[in-house]
Amino acid sequence: MSNSQLEHHIDQRRTFAIISHPDAGKTTITEKVLLFGRAIQQAGTVKGRGSNQHAKSDWMDMEKERGISITTSVMQFPYNDCLVNLLDTPGHEDFSEDTYRTLTAVDSCLMVIDTAKGVEDRTRKLMEVTRLRDTPIVTFMNKLDRDIRDPMEVLDEVESELNIMCAPITWPIGCGKEFKGVYHIHRDETILYSTGQGHTIQELRTVKGLDNPDLDEAVGEELAAQLREELELVMGASNEFDHELFLEGELTPVYFGTALGNFGVDHMLDGLTKWAPAPLPRQTSERQIDAKEEKFSGFVFKIQANMDPKHRDRIAFMRIVSGSYKQGMKMNHVRLGKNISISDAVTFMAGDRSRAEEAFAGDIIGLHNHGTIQIGDTFTQGENLKFSGIPNFAPELFRRIRLKDPLKQKQLLKGLVQLSEEGAVQVFRPMQNNDLIVGAVGVLQFDVVVARLKAEYNVEAIYEGVNVATARWVECDDAKKLEEFKRKNQMNLALDGGDNLSYIAPTMVNLNLAQERFPDVAFRSTREH
Numbered sequence: 001m002s003n004s005q006l007e008h009h010i011d012q013r014r015t016f017a018i019i020s021h022p023d024a025g026k027t028t029i030t031e032k033v034l035l036f037g038r039a040i041q042q043a044g045t046v047k048g049r050g051s052n053q054h055a056k057s058d059w060m061d062m063e064k065e066r067g068i069s070i071t072t073s074v075m076q077f078p079y080n081d082c083l084v085n086l087l088d089t090p091g092h093e094d095f096s097e098d099t100y101r102t103l104t105a106v107d108s109c110l111m112v113i114d115t116a117k118g119v120e121d122r123t124r125k126l127m128e129v130t131r132l133r134d135t136p137i138v139t140f141m142n143k144l145d146r147d148i149r150d151p152m153e154v155l156d157e158v159e160s161e162l163n164i165m166c167a168p169i170t171w172p173i174g175c176g177k178e179f180k181g182v183y184h185i186h187r188d189e190t191i192l193y194s195t196g197q198g199h200t201i202q203e204l205r206t207v208k209g210l211d212n213p214d215l216d217e218a219v220g221e222e223l224a225a226q227l228r229e230e231l232e233l234v235m236g237a238s239n240e241f242d243h244e245l246f247l248e249g250e251l252t253p254v255y256f257g258t259a260l261g262n263f264g265v266d267h268m269l270d271g272l273t274k275w276a277p278a279p280l281p282r283q284t285s286e287r288q289i290d291a292k293e294e295k296f297s298g299f300v301f302k303i304q305a306n307m308d309p310k311h312r313d314r315i316a317f318m319r320i321v322s323g324s325y326k327q328g329m330k331m332n333h334v335r336l337g338k339n340i341s342i343s344d345a346v347t348f349m350a351g352d353r354s355r356a357e358e359a360f361a362g363d364i365i366g367l368h369n370h371g372t373i374q375i376g377d378t379f380t381q382g383e384n385l386k387f388s389g390i391p392n393f394a395p396e397l398f399r400r401i402r403l404k405d406p407l408k409q410k411q412l413l414k415g416l417v418q419l420s421e422e423g424a425v426q427v428f429r430p431m432q433n434n435d436l437i438v439g440a441v442g443v444l445q446f447d448v449v450v451a452r453l454k455a456e457y458n459v460e461a462i463y464e465g466v467n468v469a470t471a472r473w474v475e476c477d478d479a480k481k482l483e484e485f486k487r488k489n490q491m492n493l494a495l496d497g498g499d500n501l502s503y504i505a506p507t508m509v510n511l512n513l514a515q516e517r518f519p520d521v522a523f524r525s526t527r528e529h
């Protein structure tokens with residue numbers, strides 16, 4: 001492939017994820033986005049995903065029962081002149097580690113806000129995470145078909161609480177039963193809303209210009225007058241869209257609509273495909289890698305088990321950072337120092353797995369993993385480098401895990417180590433005894449682990465309480481001091497699933513004391529893969 005062809009493919013790519021608080025409408029928007037991407041025929045099919053064609057292991061049943069999305073997936077679809085990759089993230093906060101890592105694999109985010117509620121907790125947290133990399137944010141104010149809060153007030157809240165400037169691109173006309181549509185500031189036209197069309201792409205009715213008498217007729221004189229008045233205020237008080245500031249993550253274009261009514265989602269997609277960045281460079285241990293470099297490179301940000309019941313393997317999700325993937329190509333698995341031939345990677349066109357013949361920087365491909373790939377692994381064409389910034393978070397909840405049948409200790413350990421490589425849970429093996437301690441960020445992770453140990457490793461395990469309050473990864477440049485620290489703290493030391501030295505503390509006071517006594521030792525609450 002020539003350089004200009006490669007560049008063309010890469011320029012087309014837009015890779016993003018949705019950040020929102022549960023119930024704000026992420027699933028509904030995903031559905032409508034796929035409808036516009038012609039990836040599904042009719043809206044209403046996304047929630048059922050996973051129940052029919054995918055695995056039916058216990059933990060997926062669990063997911064269905066609880067109505068939460070434990071698994072994440074990748075959906076690719078064409079829109080305008082772009083190829084869009086939408087990375088789904090788990091909605092439940094017990095799986096937020098997974099979400100944080102997925103956010104390292106995107107170039108922009110869509111923030112969905114329930115306009116009746118405003119800025120909510122989880123959105124606040126996820127925005128903090130996107131700030132670490134200054135990811136550009138597009139905003140969708142959802143549920144305009146309900147009685148919402150004053151839009152101006154909600155914009156103020158976004159600006160002050162999330163510390164990002166808002167530039168409205170559309171402005172709503174009425175809300176709830178009186179929701180009439182939006183005025184598109186950049187296009188200088190009103191797009192009218194019809195109810196009851198949520199499942200299809202609506203035929204557009206528009207009115208050009210703000211002073212057009214047709215507008216008064218279409219939305220009523222009162223609402224038309226209110227719109228003109230509000231717009232004057234908005235134009236005075238809010239920011240104009242600025243592409244540079246958007247790319248720096250300092251300003252967000254804001255769209256209004258209703259995902260359920262499938263209105264406004266296309267305006268947002270127009271903006272996203274036009275303004276969101278094509279695949280961005282990524283930092284490695286050695287140097288920055290540009291998307292358009294000819295040589296392939298990528299990193300693994302997620303591992304997922306059991307998507308296809310016929311193959312009991314695990315899929316490693318890799319973000320391609322540079323160049324392109326071709327079926328059968330050889331890649332350098334940097335951590336293992338091994339050249340491997342990849343003939344059966346999968347892509348995620350429209351949510352269906354199919355064999356990828358080629359894929360480009362910005363795309364996600366899935367590699368079949370038989371235990372040799374871990375989260376954070378880098379793949380290249382030759383060069384020995386390592387992508388940085390894919391985090392692990394110190395767990396906050398701990399339990400001792402024990403077998404019902406003590407003869408299967410080996411299986412249990414293997415299962416736990418593999419699940420920890422996947423990021424499903426963390427495991428700690430104290431140096432002084434044979435306990436196995438499971439650490440999690442959210443309590444549901446414990447249930448998932450027991451269910452999966454049974455389904456995938458055929459071991460029945462149960463939990464017991466354990467006197468651990470917190471864990472830290474320990475590092476020290478001075479080998480002598482590290483030895484002394486290890487000698488004096490045997491009781492509290494453990495190895496995690498990747499054999500990294502960890503300090504497990506029964507209380508926060510104990511941790512604080514240890515930190516005071518050993519000022520040269522670093523106690524880290526995050527660890528990079």
Ligand code: GDP
Nearest residue numbers: 022023024025026027028142143258259260261
């Ligand atoms: P998620 O938890 O963020 O994925 O939210 P969902 O997409 O599952 O939506 C949560 C609830 O809000 C569901 O009952 C949706 O039908 C509803 N919902 C989503 N978008 C809208 C909207 O624009 N208007 C109204 N009235 N309800 C909506």
